[in-house]
Amino acid sequence: MALLVAGLLAYAAVIGPFTAYMRDKPMEEKLGYVPSVKVMKSVSVDQKELAGASLVFKVLMYYGTLMGQAPKGTILKDPGDLQGMSRLLHGAVQLDPYNMDAYYFAQGILTWDAHQYQVANALLDYGMKYRNWDWFLPFFAGFNNAYFLKDYKKAAHYYDLAGDLSGEPLYKSLASRYMQESGQTDLAIAYLSGMVKTAKNDAVRKSYQLRLQAFLEVSRIEKARDRFARERGGMPASLEDLVRSGYLKPAPVDPYGGTFYLEPDGKVATTSKFAFGAKKK
Structure with missing residues (x-):
């Protein structure tokens, strides 16, 4: 019994200072040293x-x-x-x-x-x-490229892969949307046309058809904008200019309920962002 008590006292004498030392160490040191991956591979075997x-x-x-x-209810500052x-x-x-x-x-x-x-x-x-x-991995990569890097072409590729792996139509729709964002409207139209033909579910097919209809309108606006620029030597000030001048007839209709417009650089956009219930511009 005396030996056990002595052992516990010795343990406390060691672990107490060690615990305090670890508690007071800078956070960077607490992550600790780790051998190189090459070393770990050789020693971990199987x-x-x-x-x-x-x-x-x-x-x-x-x-x-x-x-x-971090204090409760606050964000992590460090x-x-x-x-x-x-x-x-x-x-x-x-x-x-x-x-x-x-x-x-x-x-x-x-x-x-x-x-x-x-x-x-x-x-x-x-x-x-x-x-x-x-499918989460290409989904994450698609989000990173679209949201952080603004590389919509790559975003479309990854979302398309996520759609294939998950069977989720939403990711296929995101893929087509980012094809359009990257200025590849014709590619988005070709992609959606193929999806409409191969869709096995009627509801999914209708979703593709709706998005295809929207991008066909985008293509029509882009062609009118480019013809206006060629013939008049400059970009139209607004989409309404294209309609009033007769380059765009009839006026385009967004099947998602939004309103098409031209961004300052001439890019075609819509207040619906090609989705129902999107926040209007």
């Missing part, structure tokens, strides 16, 4: 999945500690060691490219917090080579 999961768990615990330090977290997440997927949590968490911190959009997309592309059934 336990690479477990090694990868441990790295992700380390990042989640670290980030959870950061979040716990995102912590973003570079270190990114390094561990990249290491995790090199050890286990199928690790779902690594990609999902990286999507959050590398985009919204670190603003490393290209790095996030490269990681998602890497994951797509292995998790080729997971």
Whole structure:
């Protein structure tokens, strides 16, 4: 009994200062040192999945500690060691490219917090080579390209892939929408025409037909705008100019209930944003 008490006292004498030391360490140090992926691969042998999961768990615990330090109801002002977290997440997927949590968490911190959009997309592309059934990865990449990078052509590609993997018509619609945003209206029309022909569900087919109708109107406006510019030596000031001057007859109708207009650079847009219930301009 005396030996047990002595052992407990010795443990307390060691663990107490150690706990205080860890508590007082700078947050950057708490993420800790991790051997290189090359070293971890060689020592983990057939336990690479477990090694990868441990790295992700380390990042989640670290980030959870950061979040716990933020006062309730406030946002996290110090995102912590973003570079270190990114390094561990990249290491995790090199050890286990199928690790779902690594990609999902990286999507959050590398985009919204670190603003490393290209790095996030490269990681998602890497994951797509292995998790080729997971529609979330191309969906994330589509969002990053559309929202953060304004690369609508790439966004259309990824949303199209997400639609194929998920069977969700919404992502196919987003793909066609971003084709139009990138200035490829004719490509969007060809894409939607094919989707209308191959759709197996009547409701889905009607959705494609509606969007196709909208883009056909966009194409008609673009052709009238370009003819106006060629013949008059300058872009029209507004869509109404095209209608009044006879270049655009009849006036275009947005099947989503919005109003078509020309942006300052001449791009065709609509207040509906090609969706029902969208906030009007």
